[in-house]
Amino acid sequence: MDESATRLLQRIVRRTPTEKLKATLEKWDRLTAAQRRSVDFTEPKWALIEKLVDACKENEFKMKHITELEMILVIENPNQGMWYTFQLVDPEDDAQSVDLLQFQEQFKSHLRELKRNVSVKIKKHTDQAVWIRIAWGDSFSRPNHLKPTYVVHQLQSPYIFVSSLTSKLKPLLLQALTFSTRHLAIKDANLSGRKLTAIRDLLMKEYQQVFPTKYPSPLAENNQTLSNLNIEREHAEASANRHRMAGEAFGDGTLPELQFAVYKMETKFKDPTNVAMTERDEPFRCVVKFSSTNLLESLRHCAASGLASTPVTPLLSSIPLKGRNYFVITDNAPGAASRAQQPQI
Numbered sequence: 001m002d003e004s005a006t007r008l009l010q011r012i013v014r015r016t017p018t019e020k021l022k023a024t025l026e027k028w029d030r031l032t033a034a035q036r037r038s039v040d041f042t043e044p045k046w047a048l049i050e051k052l053v054d055a056c057k058e059n060e061f062k063m064k065h066i067t068e069l070e071m072i073l074v075i076e077n078p079n080q081g082m083w084y085t086f087q088l089v090d091p092e093d094d095a096q097s098v099d100l101l102q103f104q105e106q107f108k109s110h111l112r113e114l115k116r117n118v119s120v121k122i123k124k125h126t127d128q129a130v131w132i133r134i135a136w137g138d139s140f141s142r143p144n145h146l147k148p149t150y151v152v153h154q155l156q157s158p159y160i161f162v163s164s165l166t167s168k169l170k171p172l173l174l175q176a177l178t179f180s181t182r183h184l185a186i187k188d189a190n191l192s193g194r195k196l197t198a199i200r201d202l203l204m205k206e207y208q209q210v211f212p213t214k215y216p217s218p219l220a221e222n223n224q225t226l227s228n229l230n231i232e233r234e235h236a237e238a239s240a241n242r243h244r245m246a247g248e249a250f251g252d253g254t255l256p257e258l259q260f261a262v263y264k265m266e267t268k269f270k271d272p273t274n275v276a277m278t279e280r281d282e283p284f285r286c287v288v289k290f291s292s293t294n295l296l297e298s299l300r301h302c303a304a305s306g307l308a309s310t311p312v313t314p315l316l317s318s319i320p321l322k323g324r325n326y327f328v329i330t331d332n333a334p335g336a337a338s339r340a341q342q343p344q345i
């Protein structure tokens with residue numbers, strides 16, 4: 001095992017929680033039963049690293065074996081890092097007939113035509129998603145396996161999810177994906193997040209979308225006065241109305257855990273008390289970002305509880321409706337068509 005493979009193995013073990021490491025090594029199934037039994041997972045991490053490095057050297061493992069281990073960890077723990085979404089458009093006539101073997105061969109050959117010294121590993125997961133690990137090099141250096149790009153694509157679907165991709169390498173990857181999937185173009189889907197499962201479910205509408213039609217009012221106590229009953233009835237009706245509107249905008253089921261939404265504003269400044277800003281020809285530009293551990297659930301709660309006005313503004317309800325969390329807002333004027341763009345990866 002060479003030095004670069006050793007460094008990658010050390011980093012994998014160092015970053016993996018001990019409780020997950022044992023199960024991951026069993027799924028990897030590269031160590032012998034005796035070697036696995038010899039590993040004491042109660043030892044400090046440095047001791048575990050030394051033990052596993054010695055075992056891998058004894059087995060004469062190469063980089064391809066260590067990258068297998070890394071892919072198992074990434075596939076089993078997909079909600080890490082930042083994931084960006086792209087959408088394939090204009091499929092050719094035979095796009096639906098592309099199978100895994102065709103995709104794998106054409107993707108590798110086309111990417112290697114575009115970029116020298118690139119290492120590609122492709123694995124099909126149990127949910128039929130194709131996982132791709134790419135280590136990039138250049139004309140003068142070998143592939144850097146410590147900074148790989150990960151790509152997730154479900155064949156016969158138009159969506160592709162990418163993590164850890166530089167702007168310099170982005171055109172090469174997108175060209176290879178377009179060619180190997182038999183499409184004519186690919187575009188940004190304007191959706192990103194730190195949880196792959198959340199943005200995938202949101203974009204592909206795979207989460208439970210339950211839209212309620214009626215919210216019952218709470219039962220009034222028998223000993224309340226008529227005045228109190230009327231007040232309670234009004235409050236209950238207002239609360240039910242807010243819940244109904246929140247449900248219409250976001251649904252009533254479990255929502256994908258999206259962490260943020262970004263709105264880039266490019267509109268005219270409108271304030272009669274500030275003539276200098278209002279008369280400027282250039283649009284007023286600013287960026288508004290909403291952040292939360294579960295943004296959609298937070299927005300639904302704000303609408304249902306009365307913290308936000310209802311009906312919910314389309315600026316917020318468009319997140320689950322359109323499967324996007326990046327928007328550009330322009331003036332609704334002739335020639336000012338609405339636009340959307342994705343931040344640079």
